[in-house]
Amino acid sequence: MLSRLSIRDIVLIEKLDIDFSSGLSVLTGETGAGKSILLDALSLALGARGDASLVRHGATQGQVIAVFDVPRNHPARAILADNAIEDDGDIILRRVQTADGRTRVFVNDQPASVALMRAVGHALVEIHGQHDERALVDPAAHRDLLDAFGGHFGSVRAVGEAWRHWRSCESELARHRARVEAAAREADYLRAAVAELAQLDPEPGEETDLAEQRAVMMRSEKIAAEIKDAEDVLSGPASPLPQLAALLRRLQRKAGEVPGLLDEVVKSLDEAMISLDAAQSGVEAALRATEYDPEKLERTEERLFALRAAGRKHNVAVDDLAQLRDAMAADLADLDAGEEKLHGLEKQAAAARQAYDEAAAQLSAQRHGAATGLARAVMAELPALKLERAEFIVELSSEADSRMEEGIDQVEFWVRTNPGTRPGPMMKVASGGELSRFLLALKVALADRGSAPTLVFDEIDTGVGGAVADAIGQRLARLAGRVQVLSVTHAPQVAARAATHFLISKAGGADRVATGIAEMDRAARQEEIARMLAGATITEEARAAAERLLRENTAVS
Numbered sequence: 001m002l003s004r005l006s007i008r009d010i011v012l013i014e015k016l017d018i019d020f021s022s023g024l025s026v027l028t029g030e031t032g033a034g035k036s037i038l039l040d041a042l043s044l045a046l047g048a049r050g051d052a053s054l055v056r057h058g059a060t061q062g063q064v065i066a067v068f069d070v071p072r073n074h075p076a077r078a079i080l081a082d083n084a085i086e087d088d089g090d091i092i093l094r095r096v097q098t099a100d101g102r103t104r105v106f107v108n109d110q111p112a113s114v115a116l117m118r119a120v121g122h123a124l125v126e127i128h129g130q131h132d133e134r135a136l137v138d139p140a141a142h143r144d145l146l147d148a149f150g151g152h153f154g155s156v157r158a159v160g161e162a163w164r165h166w167r168s169c170e171s172e173l174a175r176h177r178a179r180v181e182a183a184a185r186e187a188d189y190l191r192a193a194v195a196e197l198a199q200l201d202p203e204p205g206e207e208t209d210l211a212e213q214r215a216v217m218m219r220s221e222k223i224a225a226e227i228k229d230a231e232d233v234l235s236g237p238a239s240p241l242p243q244l245a246a247l248l249r250r251l252q253r254k255a256g257e258v259p260g261l262l263d264e265v266v267k268s269l270d271e272a273m274i275s276l277d278a279a280q281s282g283v284e285a286a287l288r289a290t291e292y293d294p295e296k297l298e299r300t301e302e303r304l305f306a307l308r309a310a311g312r313k314h315n316v317a318v319d320d321l322a323q324l325r326d327a328m329a330a331d332l333a334d335l336d337a338g339e340e341k342l343h344g345l346e347k348q349a350a351a352a353r354q355a356y357d358e359a360a361a362q363l364s365a366q367r368h369g370a371a372t373g374l375a376r377a378v379m380a381e382l383p384a385l386k387l388e389r390a391e392f393i394v395e396l397s398s399e400a401d402s403r404m405e406e407g408i409d410q411v412e413f414w415v416r417t418n419p420g421t422r423p424g425p426m427m428k429v430a431s432g433g434e435l436s437r438f439l440l441a442l443k444v445a446l447a448d449r450g451s452a453p454t455l456v457f458d459e460i461d462t463g464v465g466g467a468v469a470d471a472i473g474q475r476l477a478r479l480a481g482r483v484q485v486l487s488v489t490h491a492p493q494v495a496a497r498a499a500t501h502f503l504i505s506k507a508g509g510a511d512r513v514a515t516g517i518a519e520m521d522r523a524a525r526q527e528e529i530a531r532m533l534a535g536a537t538i539t540e541e542a543r544a545a546a547e548r549l550l551r552e553n554t555a556v557s
Contacts, residue, residue: 001484002042002125002454003090004067009059010044010097011037012506012515024480026495027488027517028528029504034515035488038504039127039458042066045093046125047118050103061098067091068124070453076123085110091124093117127456128439143367143411145442146394148449149377150370155363156406162359163405166352173345180338183331190328190335193314197325202307207318210304217297227286234280241276248273357400360408364398367409371396374445381441384471386464387434391416392441393423413442436460437472444475447482454484461491469493473553492532496549501525526550 007016012034027035044050045066055062068091070076080087085107094106095117105117147156183190233239248269255262311318371394378392393414402408415430415438416423423429430438440460443451461472469491477497479485489495501520506513520528526546527538534542 001069002066002486003069004065005038005042005045006065006067007038007041007063009056009062010041010054010064011056012513013037013041014056014514016515016517018502018517020484020486021500022480022484023499024477024485024487024497025500025502026498027486027502027504028490028495028532030506032506034506035504036458037515038517039456039488042125042456043127044097045095045117046121046127047105047114050095050097050101050114052097052099052101054097055099059099061096063094063096065095066093066121068093068454070124074123074453076120079116079120079123080107083112083116085112085116091120093121122452124452125454125456126452127458128436128443128460139410139412140406142394142413143406143409145446146367146370146374146396146411149374149446150366151449152363152366152370155359155366159356159359159363159407160405162352162356163403166349166356166403169345169349169352173342173349176338176342176345179331180335180342183335183338187332187335190332194325194328194332197310197321197328200306200310200321202310202318202321202325204319204322207304207307210300210307214297214300214304217300227283230283231280234276234283241273241280244269244273244276353403356403360403361400363407364409367396367407367411368398371411377445378438378441381444381475382437384467384474385437385441386468386471387417387437387441389418390434390438391423392438433463436462437464437468440472440475443479447479451483454486455479457485457487457489459488459490461489461494465491466493473497477553490532492529492546492549495525495529495532496546496553501528503528522550 001022002020004020005016005018007013009015016038027038029035040048040054041064044054045064068076070091076091077087080091087108092106092108094109096104096106098104103114105112105114107117107120147153234241248266251262251266251269255266307318307321310321314321314324316324375392375394382388382390382392393416395412395414397410398408399410400408402410413426414423415426415434417429417431417434426435426438437460440457443455457476461469464472470493472491473494473496476485476487476494480499487494487498495501502517503520503524504515504517506515526543529546529549530538530542533545
């Protein structure tokens with residue numbers, strides 16, 4: 001429930017702190033005292049549109065803080081959890097409105113968005129008046145209210161789960177059917193491509209290895225030609241080695257005849273022969289090291305060029321050819337096994353749709369039963385509200401082929417205000433005063449089902465009096481036995497039934513006016529109710545009537 005409302009510098013309100021209790025609280029006061037301002041301030045804390053004009057004249061900003069005490073399992077706390085808002089006690093909504101039009105929002109003292117504040121506020125408070133019956137405008141809310149009345153939450157959840165499962169099956173079926181159809185259109189191409197790539201059998205990294213091998217062999221071919229030339233010089237027909245060897249032998253024979261004359265020459269020629277011998281052996285070893293197989297180079301080049309041609313053909317990197325082959329083979333497998341799998345998915349989707357249809361039909365039957373009960377419950381409240389000739393209708397249409405997550409039913413509240421007239425949607429047929437009373441009857445029928453923990457009724461008793469006002473007071477009091485009810489009222493019969501009575505007044509001079517609020521004791525309540533009965537001049541008869549109203553309602557409660 002709303003436990004505290006603090007307002008600073010909003011229109012005529014300079015500083016206001018109000019503590020609310022459970023049950024029925026009424027707010028009364030003379031016209032223009034500021035009752036509507038109080039509700040505007042509360043609406044601001046619930047996420048209503050901000051406006052610079054709400055800031056009190058002369059102030060730089062206004063602020064509203066609404067504090068709520070609700071159970072741990074209340075839906076509003078789930079909204080906070082979903083948005084990572086700390087929640088370890090009261091729910092506190094704070095709205096700051098600046099005079100330059102900017103607005104700041106805090107939920108449990110954490111900065112938040114207006115949308116989040118509005119979602120939390122909607123779960124905590126409903127404000128109803130002659131021109132603010134939001135729950136009655138939206139047919140989607142009508143279906144929710146009917147489900148709340150019938151207690152269908154388990155069935156609604158089951159239908160939603162069945163719908164999501166069916167849609168998931170349909171999506172999977174559509175995706176697989178698209179794959180099979182695409183594969184079928186390309187079947188011949190796929191089979192040829194898979195056969196080609198299977199024969200080629202590419203491997204990741206193979207292009208790099210082949211390119212390196214080819215480069216090494218091509219370098220070896222070029223170097224080997226130079227070494228072969230060296231071998232021809234050293235070992236071929238023109239080699240100087242045989243002539244040098246013969247020369248060395250002749251000089252060695254002559255050296256003995258002339259001692260000391262040819263020793264250095266023979267020694268140098270001998271060393272040259274040894275060096276040339278070594279060079280010849282080195283050249284032969286180098287030539288053997290650079291040997292390669294031209295056929296291997298040819299095979300390597302053919303393989304490399306075939307891989308690169310396949311990559312260009314399929315517009316992929318050579319290293320991705322193996323993955324492409326596997327993907328195409330999988331597509332062919334889907335095509336080959338597609339009909340069987342497609343048939344299985346079709347059966348699965350059909351079974352899911354049948355399960356949804358059965359759950360939706362069961363929920364629809366429950367809704368039809370609840371519609372009769374809700375119409376009967378609302379109709380029972382109408383005579384006392386001077387709508388005895390009116391009729392409340394739960395217009396429920398069901399279409400088995402119109403499958404929705406919420407079921408197959410469309411629900412809208414209709415009314416017939418007089419016999420013989422055409423029924424129609426409540427918002428279009430009922431007048432402002434009638435609409436407020438229909439709303440009250442509906443809320444009484446729903447009791448605490450489908451309602452926020454705090455209900456605010458803004459002058460729904462306008463234009464009625466006597467027995468109708470008393471009937472409205474009775475029903476507000478009954479509602480207050482289940483949820484917190486705040487009512488702005490001009491009807492003494494309503495005010496007399498309150499557990500808590502606040503007086504809203506306006507005070508100040510010609511240049512500065514401020515709205516104030518005070519909780520009244522019994523004597524003050526009697527005087528205020530007498531004013532509501534008599535007007536500007538309070539008579540003793542009015543005071544006696546006020547005392548009688550208070551006494552009667554105290555006895556009833």
